[in-house]
């Protein structure tokens with residue numbers, strides 16, 4: 001079986017298993033990117049060893065499906081009152097490299113609040129916490145691979161990577177895909193952010209077309225009158241035009 005095709009359509013007596021492709025190298029940010037300071041410390045010092053795909057990678061456990069609550073997708077209804085900020089709807093489809101919907105897959109998000117502050121001990125910059133916003137949610141895709149979150153638009157925040165460093169507003173995404181070994185993590189940005197040109201994390205994805213795949217699109221179809229703007233963010237897990245992922 002060729003490496004390009006990955007583990008393709010193997011079938012056991014119990015279950016049909018769908019394979020996956022390795023992502024294109026140019027869509028993957030380098031492990032050590034000079035402008036992104038902490039990559040210098042955590043990047044491996046020796047070349048990675050490419051292991052062949054095996055059946056166990058795509059039949060292993062996928063965690064988190066159990067116990068996804070009916071309101072876990074709505075980050076504005078996790079506390080007694082609504083959080084401050086601009087309410088938004090974020091949705092899209094999760095597809096594999098061949099355009100097929102990835103069904104019943106866990107999508108998790110986490111983000112800063114409207115003031116750009118995380119509930120995390122490491123975030124002590126002078127912006128207020130919101131007692132009505134935790135900033136984490138999860139959901140499962142439906143039969144068309146669709147997901148939908150209700151949240152508030154996160155603020156930009158300073159991150160100390162270099163002088164006057166600010167992250168563009170973003171939402172972190174984690175997707176398990178069809179198997180544990182396919183879990184991937186990325187960030188979703190908002191269109192037209194003036195901080196794109198200054199952000200080494202965004203620009204560590206060197207292919208400009210791949211960077212565009214990390215930017216959501218304003219979506220009038222999912223905008224709810226008198227209530228919330230909609231943003232569409234489709235995620236392609238594998239293939240020629242995948243959404244760039246963090247390592």
Ligand SMILES: [Fe+2]
Nearest residue numbers: 112167170172
């Ligand atoms: Fe962040």
